[in-house]
Amino acid sequence: MTDFGVTEDGFVLKPVDQILSEAFERARAVFDDIDLTSTSPLRKILEVTAAEDGELWKRMEDLYYGNFISTAFGDNLDLLGEDMGLARPRLPSTGKVQITLGNGADGRRYTVPEGTILVTxxxxxxxxxxxxxTLDRTAQPTATVDVTAFEPGPDGDVAAGAIADIDPTYRSIFLADLGTATLTVTNPKATGGGARTVSDDIYRARLAGLARNLWTVESVAQAALGVSGVLDVLLSDPLGGVDVSQSYFGTFAFDQRAFSSEARRIGEPYFFDVLVAHDFRAPWRTIGPVQGVFERVTAAVDTVRPVGIHPNIVEAIHVEVGARATVVVQPGSDGAALLASIRQRLATDIGGLRLGGDVLYSQVVRAFVEQPGVVDVQQLHLRRSPAASGPVTFGAVAGQSVTAEAAVGENLVMGPTELAIFSPSGDALDIALVTS
Incomplete structure (x- = not known):
């Protein structure tokens, strides 16, 4: 007979037909002559109670699997996370702002870059x-753009009109060439969404990778990944420690047994690299009220690093990728909507890559051909822009100096220190639409 409930193989749910069959057997044991046909009142009562018992079994199954990170969801997953010391992360507030150009020069266009820091x-x-x-004096003096808070949580939910200016420090560095032109900023509606939290799948992945001990590579990576804006982290010791005169230099597996006593004597300084890939809109160094990713990661790693071990926080190389292609569409297709959909799909797919993740040609082709109205994509070339930052560690970076446009059918190979990014508002996408 099949066991139900908690078994060696997990929780086995008792089906409703089994519950009803057992109810019939109990009824026959109590009554000598009983009517259990489809029109019997007693049968109807037993069917209703069996359905209720079936729901109770489902609830017991949820309670059982709610005790494990891999199967828990909702409030149960929150409780497990709190027991492990990692609350469910919140999402940043979002909204829209209007940027208005004032006293602009005739014939000049003014660009407000992505990642511009706006403050309340x-x-x-x-x-x-x-x-x-992009603004100009006559054709487009005002533009609306989406914004997101740099720090997650409800503090980013501000009232309408609260966002009032561009940060002065950011303006002096990146917008110093405005001349006599002025930029006025306001948010017509309140920002919102700071009370939202990440999904169960994202939270579960964070909990599954949570380091259970201190003074390890995993705990350092965990601390760095806990900083808002950090996308991926890679730790390595490419030089094999400080003292290269030791006999084990070049042969000891530091990456596999970092921080161990075999790698160094107590009291000796030890240096390792923490390569950080971050949201390119978040500043690497502190600008005005926005603390830089470098400073925040340094502070986070300092809380878990052992005495005498010093991190070297390195910014990953952000490589902007795009494509050039001719897309054949059905007659009557909305070209603008189709391009927007393609951009959004590429942003989602490429945004899921991590350090060293290659941009696959087949993946980009799917982003095109799976859009409604697309008949074919021809002469598709993947593009990569030059790296924006120079520091390189962990050896040579593949493809660092190759041509910016790959041949048809070729993937974009990323080096171990490179992160592929795609900006929906960027110019990397060059698409020509033709009707079939």
């Missing part, structure tokens, strides 16, 4: 634009 009055809340906008 005290207490300061900082937001970053998620797309670049």
């Amino acid at each position: 009055a005290a207490p300061v809340r900082a937001f970053g634009t998620i797309a670049a906008v």
Whole structure:
């Protein structure tokens, strides 16, 4: 007879037909002559109670699997995370702002770059634009752009009109060539979404990778990944320690047994690299009220690093990727909507890559051909822009100096220190639409 409930193989749910069959057997044991046909009142009562018992079994199954990270969801997953010391992360607030150009010069176009830092009055809340906008005096003096808070949580939910200016420090560095032109910023509606939390799948992955001990590579990576804006982390010791005169230099597996006593004597300084890939809209160094990713990762790693072990925080190389292609579409297709959909799909697919993740030609082809109205994609070339930052560790970077456009059918190979990014508002996508 099949066991139900908690077994060696997990929780076995008792089906409703089994519950009803057992109810019939109990009824026959109690009554000598009983009517259990489809029109019997007693049968109807037993069917209703069996259905209720079936729901109870489902609830017991949820309670059982709610005790494990791999199967828990919702509130149960929150409780497990709290027991492990990692609460469910919140999402940043989002909204829209209007940027208005004033006193612009005739014939000149002014670009407000993606990632521009916008601030509120005290207490300061900082937001970053998620797309670049271009303004001019006559044709487009005002533009609306989406913004997101740099720090997650409900503090980023601000009232309408609260976002009032571009951060002065950011303006002096990146917008110093405005001349006599002025930029006025306001948010017509309140920002929102700071009370939202990440999905169960994202939270479960964070909990599954949570380091259970201190003074390890995993705990350092965990601390760095806990910083908002950090996408991926890679730890390595490419030089094999400080003292290269030791006999084990070049042969000891530091990457596999980092921080161990075999790699160094207690009290000796030890240096390792923490390669950080971050949201390119978040500043690497502190700008105005927005603390840089470098400073925040350094502070986070300092809480878990052993005494005498010093991190070298290195910014990953962000490689902007795109494509050039001719797309054949059905007659009557909305070209603007189709391009927007393609951009969004590429942003989602490429945004899921991590350090060293290659951009596959087949993946990009699917982003095109799976759009409604697309008949074919021809002469598709993947593109990569030059790296924006120079520091390189962990050896040579593949493809660092190759041509910016790959041949038809070729993947974009990323080096171990490179992160592929795609900006929906960027110019890397060059698509020509033709009707079939």
